[in-house]
Amino acid sequence: xxxxxxxxxxxxxxxxxxxxxxxxxxxxxxxxxxxxxxxxxxxxxxxxxxxxxxxxxxxxxxxxxxxxxxxxxxxxxxxxxxxxxxxxxxxxxxxxxxxxxxxxxxxxxxxxxxxxxxxxxxxxxxxxxxxxxxxxxxxxxxxxxxxxxxxxxxxxxxxxxxxxxxxxxxxxxx
Amino acid sequence: xxxxxxxxxxxxxxxxxxxxxxxxxxxxxxxxxxxxxxxxxxxxxxxxxxxxxxxxxxxxxxxxxxxxxxxxxxxxxxxxxxxxxxxxxxxxxxxxxxxxxx
Ligand SMILES: [Cu+2]
Numbered sequence: 001x002x003x004x005x006x007x008x009x010x011x012x013x014x015x016x017x018x019x020x021x022x023x024x025x026x027x028x029x030x031x032x033x034x035x036x037x038x039x040x041x042x043x044x045x046x047x048x049x050x051x052x053x054x055x056x057x058x059x060x061x062x063x064x065x066x067x068x069x070x071x072x073x074x075x076x077x078x079x080x081x082x083x084x085x086x087x088x089x090x091x092x093x094x095x096x097x098x099x100x101x102x103x104x105x106x107x108x109x110x111x112x113x114x115x116x117x118x119x120x121x122x123x124x125x126x127x128x129x130x131x132x133x134x135x136x137x138x139x140x141x142x143x144x145x146x147x148x149x150x151x152x153x154x155x156x157x158x159x160x161x162x163x164x165x166x167x168x169x170x171x172x173x174x
Numbered sequence: 175x176x177x178x179x180x181x182x183x184x185x186x187x188x189x190x191x192x193x194x195x196x197x198x199x200x201x202x203x204x205x206x207x208x209x210x211x212x213x214x215x216x217x218x219x220x221x222x223x224x225x226x227x228x229x230x231x232x233x234x235x236x237x238x239x240x241x242x243x244x245x246x247x248x249x250x251x252x253x254x255x256x257x258x259x260x261x262x263x264x265x266x267x268x269x270x271x272x273x274x275x276x
Contacts, residue, residue: 065265072228072245157205158228161266168267 026142027091033081034088035097036139036152039131040070040077042101046127049105050120059117062124062169066162073155080151114173121170128163132156195253197221200271202230202243205263207271215276220251231264232271240264 027035047066054060081088104123111119135156143149195217201208203225214220222232224243232241232249238259243249253275263269 069228069265076227154204154226157268158266161205161263161268164267165265 027093027138028089029084029143029145029148030081030086030089031091031093032139032143032152033077033086033148034090034094035134036155037074037077037088038094038097039134040074042097043124043127043131044070044074045101046105046108046120046123049108050116053109053112053116054120055113056117056173058169058172059120062121062165065165066124069158069162073151073158076151080147084145084147086145118170118173121166121173124166125163125170128159128166132159132163135159195219199223202226202269205230205266205269207232207269210270211272211274213274213276214253216253216256218253218275220253220273222249224248228265230266230269232261233264235260235262 043066047063047070050059050063051067054063104127108116108119108123135152140149140152140156143152195215196219198212198214198218198220200212200220200222202222205226207222212220220232222230222241222243224230224245224247227245229245230243232239232243232251234240236259238255239251239261241249241251253273256275259273259275261271261273
């Protein structure tokens with residue numbers, strides 16, 4: 001019951017008015033792969049923005065970590081979908097994630113200096129929480145292919161590490 | 175030959191720096207140090223072998239050491255001090271380990 005509720009709340013958050021299909025419809029593996037890949041690209045884009053704007057050593061180090069890890073995960077994901085002969089399929093959840101990220105990036109790009117650093121770090125905490133919640137409640141349980149499930153589970157552990165790292169960073173910038 | 179070995183053993187007991195210590199192996203798999211806690215001696219070397227496809231570190235919480243462990247690679251640390259050294263990964267602070275050096 002708790003999980004269903006969390007999941008529904010989460011789906012509502014992610015979909016933000018749009019819907020991948022009928023309520024309660026599970027995403028397919030090609031859709032899950034697309035969502036996970038998109039989530040990685042979004043964080044790499046945010047990190048690149050930070051690398052172009054920030055002068056803070058810790059923020060720069062964190063952003064470099066994000067580029068490196070998310071690139072590695074996405075390369076694994078691409079290799080896996082190729083091996084499984086799956087074509088990632090765009091869907092409303094991916095589009096909603098990308099749209100929210102565009103808005104967030106627009107907001108961030110107007111900031112500079114410590115205000116930017118703080119907002120970026122806080123956004124990274126919130127973003128990793130969102131993605132980790134999606135992995136735990138939707139993407140991992142709904143994935144059919146065991147190798148995809150495994151990669152998403154490894155991804156979750158990596159991103160939980162990022163979330164904690166981002167929390168430390170945000171705390172230090174307060 | 176036999177005398178040389180005996181001498182080497184004697185040097186080890188005396189805590190001579192030239193004494194080659196043991197290599198303690200720690201595996202990193204799925205963002206976990208295994209074993210998470212190891213007991214070793216001064217002069218031993220800890221070797222972390224990273225089976226993950228992302229880089230990790232073994233970084234002392236108290237700033238005593240910071241070892242890079244590349245994806246699929248290894249990182250080494252020679253133990254020089256007695257003590258208890260909790261460590262983490264700088265990139266993934268959800269990873270936790272401890273070295274007990276005697
Ligand atoms: Cu790590």
